[in-house]
Amino acid sequence: MLGNTPFRFSGPNIYWLGMQETDNGNAYPSHFRVDDALATAAIMGATVVRSHTLGISVGCTLCVEPRLGVFNSLALQSSDYAIECARTHHIRLIIPLVDNWHYYHGGKHTFTTWRGLSNEKLFYSDPQVIGDFEAYISVILNHVNRYNGIAYKDDPTILAWETGNELAAPSSWVQKIATYIKGLDTHHLLVDGNYEQASETANFLSDLHINELDIYCGHYYPPTIAAFQTQVSQAQAANKVFIAGEYDWNTNDGDALSRFLPAVENSAAAGDLYWSLFPHDDSYGFVPHNEHYTLHYPGDTPQMRTRVASLTVHAYAMRGLPVPAMLLPAPPIITSVSGKHIEWRGTAGASTYTVERALAGATGPWAVVCERCATDNNTPWTDRSRPPGPVWYRVKGYSLSGAVSAYSNVYPAG
Incomplete structure (x- = not known):
């Protein structure tokens, strides 16, 4: 609900808003790239964006926590700008706090490596590692944005925190971390980072009883309507919200996008977020990204243009609106x-x-x-x-x- 109105959305994952990977290593994205991506998302009808690197940023020189217990103010300033920019575009953010995978922004393995543990599954059980993660969460949530003077835990631009990205965490850990987050932040929703992948058994089922969790999610590679509908029903039966946190918009496998999007619209799901949007480059053209899921607006190919148009119609339909005439916010x-x-x-x-x-x-x-x-x-x-x-x-x-x-x-x- 947004006030007394049901809040439904569709939008992109823009995982790199806090830090991007480049051919020469990591870098903070330029203000132009951040603004261009969020402006594009808004033009396409988005009111919510999910972004990994605003909350997952450990173990690298430019990360928020480059070394255990050491925090980087420049990294936080990069996130500050992205969050304030999202506000100016009337976009709310979903921010995961740790990653299951070994990606450039770090993940759960970073915390276990810091403590000399070779088994990264100990992230979920080692008391010292859990304490380290909680200390990291505290720094993120209590940080005050330099652009607006608001602590992240109080910023209405943030729609929800997510316990992590694509986790397979025991319910005991989810309960502990959810309780810790809600103890620091009573203003924001909380997404369970345990997720369902396509037609596998949903690993969030054992978490549905956790009162501190508000939203559950699935990731769909490829889009799979039957699995999506099953998980929506599972969350709905527990009186919880469900979203499609990621999906492949650019595949010919699974269910066609032309069928998947109406299935979302006609479901009880609150929203969906495709993977993933990239902006114009600072000099010319677009930021290249050699990945099947890369979306450039309005589309690099005729097929991409058709799918981008479908995503745009869908995003406005989730808001109960027709697609408006597109206005350009700035000259080239x-x-x-x-x-x-x-x-x-x-x-x-x-x-x-x-x-x-x-x-x-x-x-x-x-x-x-x-x-x-x-x-x-x-x-x-x-x-x-x-x-x-x-x-x-x-x-x-x-x-x-x-x-x-x-x-x-x-x-x-x-």
Whole structure:
């Protein structure tokens, strides 16, 4: 419920908002990338985003806790910006607190390694390790955001904490951690990090009695309607909320997306979150990510565009709304011109771009050399008719519904 109104949502996982992996190691994402991704999510109808690295960040130099008991204020500042940016886009966040897997942001194995334990399953039972994890949780929840002065445990932008990502934790551990979190934070919902994967037996069933837990989840690789409906019913029977915390939006296996999304809409589930959204790059094009699940708006291929359109319609349908006309929040920015090649930083919501050229100076007159013929997938764009001598360029973007952005900066090229 949001006030007296049932709250339903669809949105993306944007796992890298606090820290991203790059070819050269980890890095904090630029403010532009964070803003662009969240603006894109909002354009697609999202009101909730799930983000691992706002809560899972241990064991690396740029992590929140790089070494046991040592905390990194710069990492927390990166999270601060993402949380405040989400607020400006009217997006709420679900934040997992530990990972089951060995990924760049650390996980449960990090805590056991710190204590010299080779069996990472001891994360769930070793008293010292559990104490270390609780101390980490306390730092996260009690941290005060530098941008708004609000402690995370009091910030309404955060919808829910999640005990972890894709855990297989004993119910005793879930009870202990859930009690600890709710003892620190009485304002937020709590998601059980034990989850159901496709058609396997749900490992959250033994947790349904835990009063401190509010939400249960499943992850669907591939989308599996029968399993989803079973788990919704299991949570509903316990008077608990259920969400699809992750699913593969880009597969031809399992149940088709065109069937899975209506099944979610017609169920008692509160929401769903696809995996995963990536933004425009800082210079031109999109941030590349060599993974089957990578989504760029409005789509790199005709098939992706069709599926992105379906996800957008679905997100608004979960809110009981039609898809509105898309408005562009910002103009593109030309970042470089080299010979006939023009690079610009794209803008959230843009589908195509028009390129204009002037020969006399920065104030024109302007001639259109590309009428909505460029996209973020074919930048750097080549002006094959560029004459010799100095020229000036400007660019504007168009949404799928034809809304036009303001012009970019004027870029001189000698």
